[in-house]
Amino acid sequence: EAQLVESGGGLVQPGGSLRLSCAASGFIVSSNYMSWVRQAPGKGLEWVSILYSGGGAYYADSVKGRFTISRDNSKNTLYLQMNSLSAEDTAVYYCARTPWDWGQGTLVTVSS
Amino acid sequence: DIQMTQSPSSLSASVGDRVTITCQASQDISNHLNWYQQKPGKAPKLLIYDVFNLGMGVPSRFSGSGSRTDFTLTISSLQPEDIATYYCQQYDDLPYTFGQGTRLEIK
Numbered sequence A: 001e002a003q004l005v006e007s008g009g010g011l012v013q014p015g016g017s018l019r020l021s022c023a024a025s026g027f028i029v030s031s032n033y034m035s036w037v038r039q040a041p042g043k044g045l046e047w048v049s050i051l052y053s054g055g056g057a058y059y060a061d062s063v064k065g066r067f068t069i070s071r072d073n074s075k076n077t078l079y080l081q082m083n084s085l086s087a088e089d090t091a092v093y094y095c096a097r098t099p100w101d102w103g104q105g106t107l108v109t110v111s112s
Numbered sequence B: 001d002i003q004m005t006q007s008p009s010s011l012s013a014s015v016g017d018r019v020t021i022t023c024q025a026s027q028d029i030s031n032h033l034n035w036y037q038q039k040p041g042k043a044p045k046l047l048i049y050d051v052f053n054l055g056m057g058v059p060s061r062f063s064g065s066g067s068r069t070d071f072t073l074t075i076s077s078l079q080p081e082d083i084a085t086y087y088c089q090q091y092d093d094l095p096y097t098f099g100q101g102t103r104l105e106i107k
Helices: none
Strands: A003-007 A010-012 A018-025 A034-039 A045-051 A057-059 A067-072 A077-082 A091-097 A106-110 B004-007 B010-013 B019-025 B033-038 B045-049 B062-067 B070-075 B084-090 B102-106
Touching (some): A018 A106, A077 A091, B019 B102, B045 B062
Antiparallel strands (some): A003 A018, A045 A057, A067 A077, B004 B019, B019 B070, B033 B045, B033 B084, B062 B070
16 A cells, blocks of 8 residues: 655745655655645645656746755655745645655745 | 636535536646545545546545546535545646635535
8 A cells, every 4th residue: 555654844934945755655656656736724736846757857837946856766755855935835745646645744834 | 837727616515416516627638637535634635537537445426527628526426524625637738737626515
């Protein structure tokens, strides 16, 4: 059974950085399409980024140039490096084995 | 970007009712459409993929249909555990946009 566990969320000041992790079990991260999706408080789902099994990575315009998706095959873990954070980035961040399985999410709060 | 428009935004129905949610794409997305169910305080769950295929463990009262720009999610007989927000998502072209969601409540 596939399982995804996100970590790394928390409170960060505007302009700061954070790295989210998504530890996977029950499947191989590098053989799957892996995504990050976020949900601002009380709002809908927003697609953030995808990392294809072949290595191609794509981003929403709202995070392009600030966020970087990556994976560590030895740890079977997906990451999201987030830089230059602003209040608009405050959300629960979900990782997903697209489209099949989702993690429980990790909350990122950007505030001074 | 492809815009996904769901209707209605919210819906109140009785147990046993047939419920229909629609999703319209701003351009042809072929059959590249998934539906997700999100219960309060929980992560989204894949409900239907590729327009009409049920996700793992999804009850047969859920069904999907449509093509190109117009898609429908149907619950044939609403159950109390179906209370959730439902989202469509296209994956025909990046960015893989979601609809704004349809909040389903029990009357």
